[in-house]
Amino acid sequence: MLEELVETKNRFDVINSEGMACVDRINSSLYTGAVEYLTKNRFCWVEVPTLTKITGACENVNTLYAVDHFGVEAYLAQTGQLYLEAKIPSHKKVWTVITSSRAEEEVDGRHLNQFTLIEFEHAGGFESLLSHIENLIKSMIKKALKNNEEDFHFLKVDVDRLSLYLKKFNRITYTEAIEILGPEFGTKWGDDLKSKQELFLVDALGGRPLFITHYPKEIKFFNMRVNDEDERIVNSADLIMPFSGESVGSAERENNYERLVKRLLDSPMYRILKERGKSIDDFADYLNLVKKNPILHSGCGIGFNRVSQSVLQSKDIRAVTNYPINRENIY
Numbered sequence: 001m002l003e004e005l006v007e008t009k010n011r012f013d014v015i016n017s018e019g020m021a022c023v024d025r026i027n028s029s030l031y032t033g034a035v036e037y038l039t040k041n042r043f044c045w046v047e048v049p050t051l052t053k054i055t056g057a058c059e060n061v062n063t064l065y066a067v068d069h070f071g072v073e074a075y076l077a078q079t080g081q082l083y084l085e086a087k088i089p090s091h092k093k094v095w096t097v098i099t100s101s102r103a104e105e106e107v108d109g110r111h112l113n114q115f116t117l118i119e120f121e122h123a124g125g126f127e128s129l130l131s132h133i134e135n136l137i138k139s140m141i142k143k144a145l146k147n148n149e150e151d152f153h154f155l156k157v158d159v160d161r162l163s164l165y166l167k168k169f170n171r172i173t174y175t176e177a178i179e180i181l182g183p184e185f186g187t188k189w190g191d192d193l194k195s196k197q198e199l200f201l202v203d204a205l206g207g208r209p210l211f212i213t214h215y216p217k218e219i220k221f222f223n224m225r226v227n228d229e230d231e232r233i234v235n236s237a238d239l240i241m242p243f244s245g246e247s248v249g250s251a252e253r254e255n256n257y258e259r260l261v262k263r264l265l266d267s268p269m270y271r272i273l274k275e276r277g278k279s280i281d282d283f284a285d286y287l288n289l290v291k292k293n294p295i296l297h298s299g300c301g302i303g304f305n306r307v308s309q310s311v312l313q314s315k316d317i318r319a320v321t322n323y324p325i326n327r328e329n330i331y
Contacts, residue, residue, distance in 0.1 A: 001155050002312060002319040006109075011331060015322050022151035023320050026144050027308050033143030034118055034302070037136045043093040043120055048080030050098050054273060054282045055082045059221050061269055063102045076101035079301055082223075082286050084121040085253060089293045095120035100301075105327055109316035110195060110245065112305060113325045121299030126235045126252050129298040130211060133239060133248055134169050136302070137209065141165050141311060157313055164208050164242075165311070171211040174233070177201055192219045198240045209247075209310075213237040222267040223260060225252035225298075235298075241310035244317065250300030257291040 001019055008014050038045070049056070056077030057064055065076040080098050087094045100117040122132065141162060144152075152159050172180070178189050181197055193212070202210050214233040217226055224234035239248035254260040264270055264283060273282070280287075308320040318324035323331045 002314045003316070005319045006316050011323065011329070019155060020322065022148075022154050023308075023312065024322070025151050026148045026155075026312065027304075027320065029144040029147040030140040030308055030311065031304065033140035034136055034304075036143070037139035038095045038120065041093070041132070043095040043122070044087075044091040046084065046087050046091070046094050046096055048077075048083040048096050048098060050077045050080075050101075051075075052077045052083075054278055055286060056080070057269070058102075059219075059269060060102075061272055063104050065101050065103050078102055079117065080119055081121070081299065081301065084119055084299065085297065086286070086289055088121055088123055088295055088297050092123040093120070094122070097304075100303075107326045107328050109314075109318065110306075111326065112317060112321060113327070115306075115321070116304035118302040118304055119299065121253075121297055123295050123297045125296060126237075126298060129250055129252065129300065130171075130213075130237055133237075133250060133300055133302070134209075134211075137239070137248075137307065138166055140307060144311060155312060157311075161207070161242075161313065162311065164206070167208055169209045169211055169239070170202075170205045171213065172201070172205070173213050174215045177212050180204060190216050190218065195245045198238075198245045199242070202240050202242050207242055209242070210240045211237045212240060217263075218268070220251070222263045222269060223254045225254045226259065226263070241307065243313050243315060244306040244309040246303075247306040247310060248300050248302045250298065252296070252298040255290060255294045255296050257287065257294065260290055261287060 005014050005019055014020055051074050056075055058078045067074050077098060078100050080096050084094050084096060097118050099114050101114050104111050104113060178187060180201060181187050185197055187197060214227060215236050216232060217234045220234050220236050224236045227233045227235055234251060236251035238246045241247045254263060305317050305321050309317045312320050314320055
């Protein structure tokens with residue numbers, strides 16, 4: 001059923017099909033479940049810009065969409081993270097939702113050039129961060145299970161399998177992940193994990209959503225907080241979900257000004273930006289904010305479409321997205 005939503009060439013023949021109507025209703029429940037959790041836990045919604053300076057980038061600045069803003073180079077935001085962090089002194093808990101734009105060339109079942117990103121930041125540490133992520137995802141799923149029994153049945157989704165998502169999420173460190181994968185995967189410590197490796201780990205540990213924590217700092221965003229006991233790693237976690245893979249990226253944020261500046265200047269991202277004529281001045285407002293308000297905080301970005309893909313047990317993210325934009329398609 002879901003595969004048919006991808007195989008039909010004319011997207012406008014798909015969006016009003018009964019199958020996509022079921023997907024819409026399930027997605028609506030998933031979104032409502034997220035908002036209800038954030039509201040219940042007193043997160044304050046704030047708006048953030050989606051036309052930004054370089055501060056709207058994630059790790060890979062090569063996937064930014066550049067636009068001319070009255071003679072000034074601007075970008076379609078990939079994340080509202082730094083703008084959310086700026087509101088921590090006022091509210092302690094904040095959230096937003098944006099359309100994340102990423103100029104990725106892959107045309108496959110995992111990548112979209114635009115997708116819905118739910119983000120939150122809170123004045124709390126690593127353990128409370130993971131707790132909020134897990135409970136928010138479960139709130140989304142519970143809402144859909146409560147509201148959309150007929151839709152799941154129509155789409156032939158194995159609802160019993162979703163009961164695994166409501167159990168305690170699995171959790172391993174990046175180092176443990178490398179050890180489990182072993183030499184047959186050809187992955188060594190310091191490499192970024194591929195999607196096939198992540199999904200292998202999910203299955204090997206019983207099919208529940210899986211937190212992989214404490215990645216090497218060289219492969220993560222410059223403001224992820226370095227671990228106090230091992231300076232090679234950062235206090236970060238990716239949530240890997242069945243079918244869709246990495247669905248949430250999260251971390252504590254560096255609140256030590258001197259370390260934050262050094263991490264920025266030493267980052268591969270900054271080397272690329274410097275070659276493009278950018279400088280540390282592009283981050284001055286954010287750096288000064290941390291200097292004035294060195295509050296320990298943490299946050300995440302939840303890829304809504306990948307959560308939906310996992311819940312609907314689809315191998316293709318395009319099946320759960322009304323208008324899947326990639327290199328080959330724009331509507």
